[in-house]
Amino acid sequence: MTDAAYNFAYLDEQTKRMIRRAILKGLAVPGYQVPFASREMPMPYGWGTGGVQVTAACLTPDDVLKVIDQGADDTTNAVSIRRFFERTGGVAVTTRTEEASVIQTRHRIPETPLTEGQILVYQVPIPEPLRFLEPRETETRKMHALEEYGLMHVKLYEDIAHNGAISTAYAYPVKVEGRYVMDPSPIPKFDNPRLESAAIQLFGAGREQRIYALPPHTKVVSLDFEDHPFDPSKADHDCDLCGSGSSYLDEVIMDDEGGRMFVCSDTDYCATRRARGFRGALSSEEDAA
Amino acid sequence: MPTTEALTGGFSDAPVQAARAFRAALEVMARPGHIAPVTGAQAPGLSGAASVLLLTLCDRETPLHLAQGSDSAALRDWVAFHLGAPLVPAEEAMFALGSWAALAPLERFRIGTAEYPDRAVTLIVEMDRLAPDGARLTGPGIATEARLSLPETAAFQRNNALFPLGWDAFFTCGDDIAALPRSTKVEAA
Structure with missing residues (x-):
């Protein structure tokens, strides 16, 4: 099934070593964005090139891969990435969360709790949580170095002043182990409590050339205020197909x-x-x- | 006269063996105290596990420091053939390999900068014994607590106090690896 013309999992070995070194440093400093030399992939930026490179660096032939796009296994992005690794890595694929050893995701965390031994790889468009507040990379880097996150709290406060509540509904910023403020990728804030997981979580941003990580059981706190605590809200409804009252x-x-x-x-x-x-x-x- | 020893001891199927070895390295770095086996390489004078880590993580882009005791002409030849990594003094190293005693003083190594804490050395520490007992570990990657037979505790506590700066360490013994990132809190047993 593997296309013999490609190296295992598409990327060349030198590239994989470079990505692997970045992943290890990301795990050592949870929430810190490690720069890496992102490669051009056979898909456009915005289609998960960062996640694909991280997945390619982690896959072994024994893995069972699941790919989801907004929670769905059957959308174009998920289907094409799954086929990509079937062809270039010869790995087994599944749609069952419990059966997967590596799950690449765009903008959701599966409802079924992840377990030890699983790896969740996020596709990240804009890894820098401060980017829309401060466009200069030199400045945001300094802000992370100095742990200067006042601007983010001002943004959340302005939300409350304008709307009476924090209106950020996805890509809701979190603080990791009390140190780095991190963008959890555009997952709904409903998923934020699940960022504290038994699985290894890796984040890849291809266009922005950043990798970051959360080791299992890392403390992840959604930013909020004492009088406006974080609220992981969802539509006030049950699923019309399966009747679930607790899923997104x-x-x-x-x-x-x-x-x-x-x-x-x-x-x-x-x-x-x-x-x-x-x-x-x-x-x-x-x-x- | 050069020997052919340097030409052997590498991976026979690099993409797959490196992938399996990296998964073990990923697991142990993500779960400090966890011990995992790796196989497939043998460098002269090193443990199998240290040889596998070198092949999996090092190449011509990673300045490598070989500490006293591990450094040898045979190993230099092996590194030149299999990795192409430039051999450098401790201060410039991205990876450093040796026994715990030989790697001291650790203050020589790069610990990253406030803006780029990832630009820090990764130590590969050759151990006589590696077991899930001894020092108590807590922090990211550990649900409650873990134990690991560290060579000492004071150096790891000093390193953790520098967080987010600091070095990260792999421990190798025979075919086993374990790791301790700078984020882990270490207490004496």
């Missing part, structure tokens, strides 16, 4: 008359529940039978 939901517009339904963003979680007999408000007749 996508809103799907059904017609031109305001009809809509809410479904789990994590397709594996939803399908597994339906296979076990759980039903939602809009499950079809055949499903219920």
Whole structure:
């Protein structure tokens, strides 16, 4: 199945060593963005080139790979990356969270809790949490060095002043082990509590050439205020297919008359529940039978 | 007259063996105190585990320091053939290899800068014994606590106090590796 024209997992060995060294330093300094010499990949920037390079550096032939895009295993980005590693690495693939040893994700953390031995690789567009507040890399680097994160709290405070609540709903900034403020990639803030995990979490930003990491059980705190504590909110609804009241939901517009339904963003979680007999408000007749 | 010893002892299937070795290195660096086996390489005078780490992480872009006791003409030839890593004094090294005693004084090594804490040395410490007992470890990567037979505790405490600066260490013994990043808090047993 492996395309023999490519080295195992596509990248050449020297590139993989360079990425591997960056990953190890990232693990040693959790939350710090390690610069790396990102390569051009056979897909455009914005399609997960950072995540793909991190995954390529970590994969072994024994791995079982799962790739999700916004929780879904069956979207273009997820399908093409999964096929890419099937062809260039000959690795086994799955859509089941429990069966996967390496999971590459775009903008979600699976609903099923991850376990020791699993690796979660995030695709990151803008790794610098301070970038929209301070465009100069020289300045944000200094701010991280001096642990000068007042500007981020001002931003969250302005949210409260304007809207009465912190309106940041995704890419919600976190503080890692009380030291570095980190962008958890554009995951919904609903997923933030799951950043404290038994799995190894690696973050790859291809265009921005940064890798960072969270070792298992690393302390990750979402920034907030005493009188405005962090609230990992979600749509106030149950999944219309599997009835889950605790999963993160996508809103799907059904017609031109305001009809809509809410479904789990994590397709594996939803399908597994339906296979076990759980039903939602809009499950079809055949499903219920 | 040069021998052919330098030409042997490398990976026979580099992409796959390096991938497996890196996964072990990743696991032990992410879970301080965890011990994992690695195989596939043998450099003259080194443990198998240290040889595998060199092949997996070092190349011509990584200045390497060989401490007294590990440094030998045979090893230099092996490094030149398999890695191409420039051999440098301790102060310039990105990787340094040797016994704990030979690597001292540790103050010589690079600990990174406030803006680039990743520009710090990775020590590869050859050990006579590596076991999950002894010093108590807590911090990132450890659920409650872990134990590891460290050569001492004071140096690791001083290093941790420098966080986010500081060096990171791999420990090698036979075919086993373990690691201790600068983020780990170490207490005497």
